[in-house]
Amino acid sequence: MMLSRLIQKTVFILVVTTACLVVAATEVNKITVFYYSTETMVSNYVSLKREFDRSLASQGDFSFQPISHATTFEEVAKANPDALLLLTSWHLKKLQKEMDLFPILVGERQGQNSQSHILTTNKENQQGSDLKGVTIATAYSADFARTILLDALGRDQGFLVDSFHLLVVPKDLDALMSVRFGMAQAALSSESSFVSFQQMNPAQEGRLHVVGRGEQTLLPILASSRQILPSAQQEVVAILRHMADNVAGKHKLQMLGIDGWQSYALIGAGGER
Amino acid sequence: MKHTLFTLPLVMIVLITAILSVPAQTKERSYMVISSDASIAKYRQNQMEFSGGMIGASVEIDLARTAMDVTALQKMLDRDQPEVIYTVGSRAFLLASKVEAKAPIIFTSVVNYRRLPLINTSFGIAGELPAAMQLTLFRHFFPKLTTIGIVYSGQYNEQWFRKAAQEARKMGVRLVGRKIASPQGLTRSLATLLPQVDALWLVADPLVFSCQSAVEDIFSAADKEQVAVLTYSKAFRPFKPTLIVAVDDPTVGRQAAVLASRLVGGERPAMQVQPPAGSSILLDMAKVEQYGLQLNSTALASVNELLE
Known part of the structure; x- marks a missing residue:
């Protein structure tokens, strides 16, 4: 009787332990792609999650999680070594000072893997110094905007940059329209957005003028804290890469402002942020 | 005596240089926020982003929860002397516009601001995209x-x-x-x-x-x-429009905060009422x-x- 009870108990413990190990193993294989951008304030998190989860969750225990705050993203990145991170190249460089992060893929848009950031105004022939105290509209985070403004106006122009009022808007087009319609005196945006804005506003009165140009930055980067990717992470990377091969997948990537990927290992990253 | 004559200007120069070399910091401001009803999501977003963009002490009044008439508000203003009054919703602006205040009044989330009794110190963000x-x-x-x-x-x-x-x-x-x-x-x-x-x-x-x-x-x-x-409005969503281009409510709050900073800094904006900057x-x-x-x-x- 006693022996039978002991066997029952042992079997029960074995079953429970095995179940825990299976759950733990499953958790280990669960890969989440965390996303945060310092270059856009478009609150499209629900749509992004739904669209990317559809592609990822159907092929494994994978998920996509957009995050709206930089600090939360950074905490999550540090606490989840198995996660993949999708972030801007400027943010990657910043985070690499605090943790090991290895870039895997870099986003591509119309064949380009990098973009320029420019400062524009609605007045011709303005110098940086003419802008003291103006309102600058931008979709960039305050830290990133400051970096680009110092690039564009000169590293010794900290006081000038501190004098600006930063109006954070959802997207580049809002920043450019803010200048056009008088809510701001200058806009900080990507050059590609500026070019399309100018094309949409051919009339001379609505045209904006470039007063400064920051350094080029790479488009969003997919990175991992593992130098050698475990197989589950490799699977997720492959899924994301293949999204560019069909129209529906490409549309999802376009929600992130890219339309494809390049392998980071194959690009010359020298001089780019 | 000769020694003092030389050292005094020197001390003054050192002091002035030290003061000038301190980086410019955003000055703390006192401001008042009056909301018509803070339980309305759009109003709440306006207010949250506005407060996030301001540094300083604030007094916040929710007219849906606090009984407040012109006399009571006047007393509060006389006591607190805010540098700027931010109103969210028509009811809040109409109440604030009836008190005697030196501080500028900024409004947001108002339907058709053209009906409002605007005076020289009233400013705002329109509720519609141009x-x-x-x-x-x-x-x-x-x-x-x-x-x-x-x-x-x-x-x-x-x-x-x-x-x-x-x-x-x-x-x-x-x-x-x-x-x-x-x-x-x-x-x-x-x-x-x-x-x-x-x-x-x-x-x-x-x-x-x-x-x-x-x-x-x-x-x-x-x-x-x-x-x-x-x-132009997400109210049409149940009817399935192809594209809705609506005002971005959090941006409106941030825009009001920039406007407030400029006003308390002594600037007078070119436009008394600005269009919303975000969509x-x-x-x-x-x-x-x-x-x-x-x-x-x-x-x-x-x-x-x-x-x-």
């Missing part, structure tokens, strides 16, 4: 749109339509308008307008949206003609495909909500 901003965004998503129809009443939107048509021409778009004198004219106007246009642009007009069934009729007629409906976009991809619209897919990065 026609040219909406048109720019329409063209951003659908660059091939060349003819857009609008049904409007002369009573409410005559001037607005003329200005919008001018802006549209600059962008290479033709606005085709059908003016109605009463709600009864809506069906006939739609019947002649829809076959001529690539899209129908709904604008705020009490004669056009006279009742719920009028809205249903508009969407049904447009769908029958396979014409995309472009509109929030809803795109229905099923409608885009159903109507065979040519979408600029790079614009997808601007979409807040994508429906399929």
Whole structure:
């Protein structure tokens, strides 16, 4: 009787332990792609999650999680070594000072893997110094905007940059329209957005003028804290890469402002942020 | 004595240099926020982003929870002496505008600010995106749109339509308008307008949206003609418009904070009432495909909500 009870108990413990190990193993294989951008304030998190989860969750225990705050993203990145991170190249460089992060893929848009950031105004022939105290509209985070403004106006122009009022808007087009319609005196945006804005506003009165140009930055980067990717992470990377091969997948990537990927290992990253 | 004569200017120079070398910091401000009803999400977003953009002490009043009349508010203002008063919603602005305050008053989330009793120290963010901003965004998503129809009443939107048509021409778009004198004219106007246009642009007009069934009729007629409906408010969402270009409420709060900083810094803005600086976009991809619209897919990065 006693022996039978002991066997029952042992079997029960074995079953429970095995179940825990299976759950733990499953958790280990669960890969989440965390996303945060310092270059856009478009609150499209629900749509992004739904669209990317559809592609990822159907092929494994994978998920996509957009995050709206930089600090939360950074905490999550540090606490989840198995996660993949999708972030801007400027943010990657910043985070690499605090943790090991290895870039895997870099986003591509119309064949380009990098973009320029420019400062524009609605007045011709303005110098940086003419802008003291103006309102600058931008979709960039305050830290990133400051970096680009110092690039564009000169590293010794900290006081000038501190004098600006930063109006954070959802997207580049809002920043450019803010200048056009008088809510701001200058806009900080990507050059590609500026070019399309100018094309949409051919009339001379609505045209904006470039007063400064920051350094080029790479488009969003997919990175991992593992130098050698475990197989589950490799699977997720492959899924994301293949999204560019069909129209529906490409549309999802376009929600992130890219339309494809390049392998980071194959690009010359020298001089780019 | 000679020693003092030399050292005093030297000490002064060192002191002035030290003061000037301290980096400029955002000065703390005292401000008052009056909300018509802080339980309304849009008002809450305005207020949250405004407070996030201000540094300093604030007094916050929610008129939906606090009994506040002109006398009580006047007492609070006399006691707290805020440098700026931020009001969210019409009720809050109307109350604040009745007190004697030296501080400028900024309003947001007001329907038709033109009805408000604005004085020299009243400033604000309008509740509607200007026609040219909406048109720019329409063209951003659908660059091939060349003819857009609008049904409007002369009573409410005559001037607005003329200005919008001018802006549209600059962008290479033709606005085709059908003016109605009463709600009864809506069906006939739609019947002649829809076959001529690539899209129908709904604008705020009490004669056009006279009742719920009028809205249903508009969407049904447009769908029958396979014409995309472009509109300005997420209130139309149940009727399935193709594109909604609405005001982004968090941006409105941030914009009010920038305006407040400039005002308390002694500047007078060029515009007493600014248009909203941010937009929030809803795109229905099923409608885009159903109507065979040519979408600029790079614009997808601007979409807040994508429906399929």
